[in-house]
Amino acid sequence: FSGDGNVSFNEAQFSGNGDVSFNNVRFNSDGDVSFDSLVFANENKSFNGGVSFERTQFTGIVSFANLQETETIKSFSFKHASFEKSLTLPNSTFSCVLDLTDTKLGHSVTLHNLDCKLNRERQFEKLGFYKAYSATDEDDAARFRRLKEIAVANKDHDRALAFHGEELRAKRWHDLTFFQSMVNAIYSGISNYGQSLINPFLGMIFLLIASIIMHSHFAECYNFWTAFNYSSSNIVPFLSSAKSAASDNLKILYPESTGGVPEWLYIVTLITQLFNYILIFLFGLALRNKFKM
Structure with missing residues (x-):
C-alpha cells in the first residue's frame, strides 16, 4: 500500500x-x-x-x-x-x-x-x-x-x-x-506478585485468629482480650511497645503458678512472627506498587 x-x-x-x-x-x-x-x-x-x-x-x-x-x-x-x-x-x-x-x-x-x-x-x-x-x-x-x-x-x-x-x-x-x-x-498466591493488598492483609488476619484459637485451647488463664492483645502484638513485633505488651500478656495467659510458658510456644511465636514479617513486607510492596509514579 x-x-x-x-x-x-x-x-x-x-x-x-x-x-x-x-x-x-x-x-x-x-x-x-x-x-x-x-x-x-x-x-x-x-x-x-x-x-x-x-x-x-x-x-x-x-x-x-x-x-x-x-x-x-x-x-x-x-x-x-x-x-x-x-x-x-x-x-x-x-x-x-x-x-x-x-x-x-x-x-x-x-x-x-x-x-x-x-x-x-x-x-x-x-x-x-x-x-x-x-x-x-x-x-x-x-x-x-x-x-x-x-x-x-x-x-x-x-x-x-x-x-x-x-x-x-x-x-x-x-x-x-x-x-x-x-x-x-x-x-x-500470597500477593499476586506484589499487586495485591488484600491477600497479605487477610493472611495477617488469619494468623491473628489462629493464634487466638490456639491460646483458647492451651492457655491456663485464657481471656479473649488478653489473647487478642498478645496475638496482635506479634503482628508488629519490631515495635518496642508491642514487645512489652506481648511479654505482659504472655505472663497473664501462662502464669508461673501454673507452670509458666511452655517451650514449644516460643517456637510457634517465632514462626508466626516470621510469617508476619513476610506478610508486612508484601503488603508494603503492594502499597508501593499501587502509588508508584
Whole structure:
C-alpha cells in the first residue's frame, strides 16, 4: 500500500476457522493505518484462527483500538514487524498473548487497558493435593517480557506490573526449577506478585485468629482480650511497645503458678512472627506498587 492518504480497515469483520495474514505487507503511505473496532465474529460464527502481521512494515501511525470479539483468537503476532511511528493497542482483551517480540518501534506504544490471557494446562496429575498449572506455550514468558519492556519504556506502571506478574507465571514449571516454581506459586498466591493488598492483609488476619484459637485451647488463664492483645502484638513485633505488651500478656495467659510458658510456644511465636514479617513486607510492596509514579 502506498500513496498519500490513510488506509482504513475500521469495523472490518473476520469469522471462521482460518487465519488472517498480513505477513510481509508494506504500508508505505504517508497517512495513517487504522484497524480500529475490528470485529472477529459475525452474527452466526466467531473467529477461531490466528492473526499475523509478521515482518509487516508500517511507515505511518498505526491504530488497533477497541477490537471486538477477540476472546476466541488463537494468536495475534507482530513478530519482526517494523513501526516507524506510534502504535496504539488500547482497550482490548485477548485470549492469547500478543506477540511483539523482535519488533522495531520508532515511537511510543499505547497499551492502556490491554489484557492478554495466559493459557495454562494442568501439570503433575498424580499430585492430588496440589493443582499445578503451566503455560501452554512456553514462549509466552518472552512475549509478556516484551510487553513489560514496552510498558516500562512508556512509563505505564500498571501495565508493566501486570505483564511482569504474567511473565513470572508463564515461567513457572518451564524456565524455573521445582523449588523455584513452588516459591513462584506461593508468591503468586500470597500477593499476586506484589499487586495485591488484600491477600497479605487477610493472611495477617488469619494468623491473628489462629493464634487466638490456639491460646483458647492451651492457655491456663485464657481471656479473649488478653489473647487478642498478645496475638496482635506479634503482628508488629519490631515495635518496642508491642514487645512489652506481648511479654505482659504472655505472663497473664501462662502464669508461673501454673507452670509458666511452655517451650514449644516460643517456637510457634517465632514462626508466626516470621510469617508476619513476610506478610508486612508484601503488603508494603503492594502499597508501593499501587502509588508508584
